[in-house]
Amino acid sequence: RGGGQAEAERARMRRQEEEDRRMAEQLQMQLAMQERDMTMQQRAHAERVAQQQQEEAVERQRMQQMHIQQQRHAFQEQRRREEEAAAESARTSMPQQSAHAQMAR
Structure with missing residues (x-):
């Protein structure tokens, strides 16, 4: 009877290890997915x-171009x-010069 109990205990520990390993793999996978x-x-x-x-650079460039x-x-x-x-000034001073020139003569 004691041997059967030890056997059952070992089987339970194996199941627990298997469960822990599965959990660890699942966590590992979740971590990998989260990282991704x-x-x-x-x-x-x-x-x-x-x-x-x-877009900001393009907008700055556009503003500079506009400026x-x-x-x-x-x-x-x-x-x-x-x-x-200057043209207006030349037009208005032209006749005066010719008028002065004629007066001098």
């Missing part, structure tokens, strides 16, 4: 961040006004 999910989430996050930075165009436009406008003023 984390890696995927991190990659997705990194991609979103990169995408956002790319440059505005400056160029303002500069051209300024030059046009100066040239008009």
Whole structure:
């Protein structure tokens, strides 16, 4: 009877070890899956961040380009006004010069 009890105890311990091993494998698998999910989430996050930075860079570039165009436009406008003023000044001073020239004669 005592031998049967020892045998039953060993069988119970084997079942327990088997159960523990299965549990450990399952945990290992869950861990591996969690790590994979984390890696995927991190990659997705990194991609979103990169995408956002790319968009911000493009927007900054666009703003700079617009600013440059505005400056160029303002500069051209300024030059046009100066040239008009110079032409106007030349037109108004021309007759005076010829009138002076005639008076001198």
